[in-house]
Amino acid sequence: MTKLIDLVNISKSFDDTLVLDDLNLYIRENEFLTLLGPSGCGKTTTLRIIGGFTTPDQGKVIFDGKDITGVAPNKRPLNTVFQKYALFPHMNIEENIAFGLKIKNKPKQYIKDKIQYALKLVNLDGYGKRMPDQLSGGQQQRIAIARAIVNEPKVLLLDEPLGALDLKLRQDMQYELIRLKNELGITFIYVTHDQEEALTMSDTIVVMNQGYIQQIGTPEDIYNEPENAFVADFIGDSNIIPGIMIKDELVEILGHRFACVDTGFGTNKPVDVVIRPEDVELVTPGTGTISGKVSHIIFKGVHYEMEVMAAGFEWLVQSTKMFPVGTEVDIKIDPFNIQIMNKPESEDEEAVKLDE
Amino acid sequence: MSRKYLAAPYLLWALAFVLIPLGMIVYYGLTDSNGAVTLSNILAISSPEHRKALYLAIGLSLISTVLCLLMGYPLAMILASTGMGKGAFVVLVFILPMWMNFLLRTMAWQTLLEKNGVINNLLGVLGLPPISIINTGGAIILGMIYNFLPFMVLPIHTSLSKIDVNVVNAARDLGANGFQVFFRVILPLSIPGVISGITMVFIPALTTFVISNLLGGSKILLIGNVIEQEFTQTGNWNLGSGLSMVLMIFILVSMITTFITDKEEA
Numbered sequence: 001m002t003k004l005i006d007l008v009n010i011s012k013s014f015d016d017t018l019v020l021d022d023l024n025l026y027i028r029e030n031e032f033l034t035l036l037g038p039s040g041c042g043k044t045t046t047l048r049i050i051g052g053f054t055t056p057d058q059g060k061v062i063f064d065g066k067d068i069t070g071v072a073p074n075k076r077p078l079n080t081v082f083q084k085y086a087l088f089p090h091m092n093i094e095e096n097i098a099f100g101l102k103i104k105n106k107p108k109q110y111i112k113d114k115i116q117y118a119l120k121l122v123n124l125d126g127y128g129k130r131m132p133d134q135l136s137g138g139q140q141q142r143i144a145i146a147r148a149i150v151n152e153p154k155v156l157l158l159d160e161p162l163g164a165l166d167l168k169l170r171q172d173m174q175y176e177l178i179r180l181k182n183e184l185g186i187t188f189i190y191v192t193h194d195q196e197e198a199l200t201m202s203d204t205i206v207v208m209n210q211g212y213i214q215q216i217g218t219p220e221d222i223y224n225e226p227e228n229a230f231v232a233d234f235i236g237d238s239n240i241i242p243g244i245m246i247k248d249e250l251v252e253i254l255g256h257r258f259a260c261v262d263t264g265f266g267t268n269k270p271v272d273v274v275i276r277p278e279d280v281e282l283v284t285p286g287t288g289t290i291s292g293k294v295s296h297i298i299f300k301g302v303h304y305e306m307e308v309m310a311a312g313f314e315w316l317v318q319s320t321k322m323f324p325v326g327t328e329v330d331i332k333i334d335p336f337n338i339q340i341m342n343k344p345e346s347e348d349e350e351a352v353k354l355d356e
Numbered sequence: 357m358s359r360k361y362l363a364a365p366y367l368l369w370a371l372a373f374v375l376i377p378l379g380m381i382v383y384y385g386l387t388d389s390n391g392a393v394t395l396s397n398i399l400a401i402s403s404p405e406h407r408k409a410l411y412l413a414i415g416l417s418l419i420s421t422v423l424c425l426l427m428g429y430p431l432a433m434i435l436a437s438t439g440m441g442k443g444a445f446v447v448l449v450f451i452l453p454m455w456m457n458f459l460l461r462t463m464a465w466q467t468l469l470e471k472n473g474v475i476n477n478l479l480g481v482l483g484l485p486p487i488s489i490i491n492t493g494g495a496i497i498l499g500m501i502y503n504f505l506p507f508m509v510l511p512i513h514t515s516l517s518k519i520d521v522n523v524v525n526a527a528r529d530l531g532a533n534g535f536q537v538f539f540r541v542i543l544p545l546s547i548p549g550v551i552s553g554i555t556m557v558f559i560p561a562l563t564t565f566v567i568s569n570l571l572g573g574s575k576i577l578l579i580g581n582v583i584e585q586e587f588t589q590t591g592n593w594n595l596g597s598g599l600s601m602v603l604m605i606f607i608l609v610s611m612i613t614t615f616i617t618d619k620e621e622a
Contacts, residue, residue, distance in 0.1 A: 100530035
């Protein structure tokens, strides 16, 4: 796949606060790319720079081989779906959807057909004559998407479009967006702070923190092989434990040795070890590696979430099997489920190094 | 239940100072000096001098309202677009004159515009011929605009500030240039502010007699001056009340028409 958008050495500050520092990122054609991170990480600023609403202090935005850094938003071949829908409150749904097409002086019949097509696509056939305030949040958001896609943009930018919706609706809309993306065959750039949303929908996830890219990868990469403690912690729950890499494929955690699959860290090197709570196996005493005692248990619906005190560390464990508080258990971990990360010498160094 | 009584002071106030005087106006307007019912006070509006005063008042206040709108709208836009700190300062500059007495401000214009006033003295120093604005319709329009412009700017400013910045961004995102964003999004969304601005300028301008007294001399009579004279000089309360009622009905009808046209457009 070819590069469609290329962000080159982008920096941006607001009032002396550095929001983006020398960011480099490319987006491929027909990709569903998600910018994921906590608030203030620079993800929305990145999206606004692509959309043209914010000008970077330094760096270039290349679109399809052309430098569009100084091009006004209305001249860019992309459309945005805003967080709070931003429908025109004085126009009905049809007029909202037709806005971009009327600006481009498209023929009446073409506009009419496009409105019908777009309303069908977002499953809101027959809502054309209503006013935006007569629609629910989810319906308004779907209209905002319809209003953007009738212009046939090469790229659709989505700024936390599901942020204001309740959980059930959000999940429905996630499937809806994936379906739309596949039907339209255009590039989606999606901004969210919701890691589950990012994992569900994306082809590529870009994890950001404090203006730096922490990791770029597929949802599986990001979840299973986080490159640092920030990513591991931000994407789902995890046990992050300091350890020592004894040699290739052998790590010591809390005084106990575990077989793992990572290599190339050297010998006797301090590292961080990430183990997902669902990868911690609880077995009968004597059959595991570390013994401990269940100290907490909550029922979460799909599984039980337990805290197990073992070797001086409180392990977070998720399991469909229930172990009552006080049960003596052993902890066992499959070598494939142990993820080794280099220890950062300082927080800054961690961020900068990964940005390169 | 008891919360109802909290409105009692206001109701009492409204009764004593709004409803009863209004009832008295209606009573005087529909009777003659002997107390007999008549329509002559109302029909008196058709006499040439009264008609002239009414048309003049409508003409001058319409011109003032339009000029206030043309000046006030861009100003409100500048206010709404400047940053919070700066905007607040400029709003203050605009409101500041409103803290001074209305009469005093208008009398100041009298001093400025007089034949031997400040402006003509300045022109004389510069070797320029004097201008005579005082006692003309132009002076009255100037006084109306000066006094009522803030009432146009503030409601428009309020409605412009309420527009979601993302709605404007969305319009640009969908390909609209500056003009298209203004005429298709910003202007239609600010119409409620424009309407209350027009109302707040047109009604006081139409009914004023102070501005026309001070800046128009006794030569230019607006309907407000005629009514004032009937009450204070001629002592014909019946005729004054009758003409007041005509003015009230005119305002009521024009406001209702404005609101209805606005609703139909929306």
